[in-house]
Amino acid sequence: MEVKNISFSYGEKPIIDGLSMSLSGGRRIAVMGESGRGKTTLLKLLLGVLEPTSGVIERSPGEKPAVVFQEDRLLPWFSALKNAAYSAAPGVSAEELLKDMELGESMDKLPKELSGGMQRRAAIARALAYSGDPLLLDEPFKGLDPDMRERIAGRILERAKNASILLITHDEHEAGLLDCDEIIRL
Amino acid sequence: MRRFFKNKIVKKALIAAVWLLIWQAAAWAVGSKLLLPSPVETAKALASLAVTGTFWKSCLLTLLRVFAGFFLGVIAGAVLGVATAASGFLDELLSPLRSIVKATPVTSFIILVLLYLTSSLTPMFIAFLMVLPIVWANVLSGIKATDAQLLEMADAFGYTKAKKLSAVYAPSVLPHFLSACTTGLGFAWKSGVTAEVIAHPAFGMGKYIYESKLYLETPELFAWTAAVVILSFLLEKLVLLLLGRIVRWK
Secondary structure (H helix, E strand, C coil): CEEEEEEEEECCEEEEEEEEEECCCCCEEEEECCCCCCHHHHHHHHHCCCCCCEEEEECCCCCECEEECCCCCCCCCCCHHHHHHHHCCCCCCHHHHHHHCCCCCCCCCCHHHCCHHHHHHHHHHHHHHCCCECEEEECCCCCCCHHHHHHHHHHHHHHCCCCCEEEEECCHHHHHHCCCCEEEEC | CHHHHHCHHHHHHHHHHHHHHHHHHHHHHHCCCCCCCCHHHHHHHHHHHHCCHHHHHHHHHHHHHHHHHHHHHHHHHHHHHHHHHHCHHHHHHHHHHHHHHHHCCHHHHHHHHHCCCCCCHHHHHHHHHHHHHHHHHHHHHHHHCCCHHHHHHHHHCCCCHHHHHHHHHHHHHHHHHHHHHHHHHHHHHHHHHHHHHHHCCCCCHHHHHHHHHHCCCHHHHHHHHHHHHHHHHHHHHHHHHHHHHHCCCC
C-alpha cells in the first residue's frame, strides 16, 4: 500500500495535509499525535471507508489489510473464539491465536464476560487470524499492563513476521515494542 | 414471619387473595349474579364449562386461528421489514399503508373483512393484520439500528453478504423482532377473540362470550373471559421463556 500525498478535510477543516508513506515490504510505521489530529481518520482512509480529498492510496491487487480498531468491535453475541474464527483465513487456527493472546481459558466466553484488556487481545487475535497485510493497529495495547504489552507485541511480531504494520499510538514506547522503522507525527 | 412474606410466591398469592376478596365484597354489595357474579360463582361456571367438549373445542379453535394469524403476520412483517430496510423507495411507498393499518379501529376491520371472508377465517385475518405492522416496524427499526461500527468491521474483514446477514444483521435485529412478537401475540389474541365476538364462527371463545351476554348468563361470560385471560397469560409466559433463552448475550 502506497500513500501518496493525501489530504483530507471535513468541510473547511483540514485533518490530514499532504501525507505520504509506503506500507509495503514489511515496513513498520508508527503514527503519533494528540487526539483529534486525524489518526483514526487516517485508518479509515487506509481501509477505503473514506476517500482522500486529494492524493491517492495505491493498493496492490489482492491486498487485504487486517485491522484492530480503536474500539474492539467484537460481535457481542459470539464467543471470543467465534469472533476470531469468523475472520480467520483458511488454514489459520483462531484457537492457537487466542492461546497466543493468553486467552486459552476464556475463548468460549462472550465479550461482555471478558475484561477490557481481554477484549482487546481478542480483537488482536481476530486481526492476526485474518492474516492480512498491512496490519493496521489503532492503539492496540489500550488497557494492557506494561508486561502484557511487551508479551503481546512480541507475539504480534512473531505472527505477522512479513506483514507491514501501521501502529497508531500516543506512546512512543509502543513504537519501540513493535520495532517500528519510522515515526510519523500528525 | 417476615421472611415468609418476602417469599415471591407467597407475596403474589397474597396479592391475588386481596383482589379476590375485593371482587367478592363487590359481588356481595351488588347482590345479583346477573350483574356481578362472585369469584366462586365464576369458578363454578368455569368448572362446569370445562367438562364440556364445546369449551375445549372453542379454546383449541381460537388458539389455532390466533396462532395462524400471528404466524403469518410475523412472516409477512419480517419480509416487509427487510424489504423496506433495503429499499428507501419501497419504504416510502408502503409507509402510509402501515400507518393506516395501525390507526384504523379493529372493529372497522372486522366488519369490513367479514364482507370478504368467512366467519371462521375473519379472526385469523384480523390477528394477522394486527401483528403485521408491529413486526414490520420493529424489524425495520432493528435493521436501521444495527451498529455501524460492526458493519464497518464486517466490511474490513471481507464478510460476504450472507455472513454479514447471519453474523451482524440477524443477531442485531433479533431482540427487536422478539419484543415485537411478544407485543404482537397479545394484540393478536385480543383482536382475534374480539373478531370472534363479532364474526360468530361455529366454535370460538369470542362467540361464547357474546352468547353468554345475549342470554344474560353473566357467570358464563365471566368464566369465558377468565379462560381468555388465563390462556393469554400462559402464552405470554411461554413466549417470554423462549425469548430469554434465545437472547443470551443481553
